Amino acid sequence: MITSKQRSKLKSLAANLSPIGQVGKEGIGENMLASFSDCLEKRELIKVNILENCDGEPQEVGRALAEKLNAECVIVIGRKAVLYRKSKRKDIEHIALN
Numbered sequence: 014m015i016t017s018k019q020r021s022k023l024k025s026l027a028a029n030l031s032p033i034g035q036v037g038k039e040g041i042g043e044n045m046l047a048s049f050s051d052c053l054e055k056r057e058l059i060k061v062n063i064l065e066n067c068d069g070e071p072q073e074v075g076r077a078l079a080e081k082l083n084a085e086c087v088i089v090i091g092r093k094a095v096l097y098r099k100s101k102r103k104d105i106e107h108i109a110l111n
Contacts, residue, residue: 024087024095026058032093033061036061037064038067056100056105057098060095060096062093064092072089075094
């Protein structure tokens with residue numbers, strides 16, 4: 014669980030990110046989860062587009078995506094969700110949340 018101060022920092026870092034993928038009418042698939050998980054391991058913070066033809070509200074889709082990826086849903090603004098998960102890799106620069 015992240016604090017509001019940590020959430021605020023992650024939101025500011027995510028402002029400059031481009032979405033790495035999108036969730037559409039097919040919903041959340043296994044290939045999509047694998048791809049997003051790889052990206053989280055490399056970057057720790059990702060932004061995802063939730064298309065209008067996707068079933069469910071963007072908030073629900075963002076939370077479901079975070080849950081399936083063992084990540085935190087930092088924020089959902091409009092149809093974009095920002096996800097964070099601390100990487101286990103040692104060869105990347107980790108986001109300092111302190």
